Amino acid sequence: MINWILNSQSRTNLANQLSVTRRTLTNWFHDYWFVQVPRNTDRFRVYDQLFIDGTFFNTTCLLVAYTFDHVVAWRWCTKEDAYNYTHLFDQLQPPLIVTTDGQKGALKAITTTWPTTKIQRCLVHVKRNVQKHITLRPVLSSPKSTPGSLLETAESHHTRTSHRLAQTPSKSSTSPTETGLMNAPTALTYQHMPSRNISAPIRNGRSHPQNPSHCL
Secondary structure, eight states: OHHHHHSOOOHHHHHHHTTSOHHHHHHHHHGGGGOOOOOOOOTTOOOSEEEEEEEEETTEEEEEEEOSSSEEEEEEESSOSHHHHHHHHTTSOOOSEEEEOOOHHHHHHHHHHOTTSEEEEOHHHHHHHHHHHHOSSOOOOOGGGSTTOHHHHHHHHHHHHHHHHHHSOOOOOOOHHHHHHHHSOHHHHHHTSOOOOOOOOEETTEEOOOOGGGGO
């Protein structure tokens, strides 16, 4: 079994070499997947952040909880579900943050076992899911040539809104003079604004206006 794990040989080829069926070989290996090996998991340590994920080896799944630099705990199982994730979490104290790919069983186990832990979605898995649906080189059609496109919808909405506003009478109580001032360009509005009241310098007890001729 160790030789099969460490090389790229399939179980079918190994079964043919041993002159047994694939099902028989799988039954031979079944019990070895669930042997509990000694581990040095610190059950009292509180981690700032843990990453959890499941990796499948044919029909067997390995659930792992790890930090940035080492594996903290793991569990062999046949299904990635809330039951097995709960048994994985029972070995650890609730971390401050746990990062997951959003698997439903993992989310359910986190909220049940670690209710105070913050959940963070793994951006690597988000990127993989997006690439799975749109590929690395998505082919996009022209918005104008696509029926019911967003551009057509926006243009149609703008046209209908413009016609409706043009046909709706104004209900404002503003006087014609105020309406004309509000509709006037900004530059004209600034021209009619009163100039600032700049204080004139005081000379010999009298106030003199600021005239360029006084500076000569």
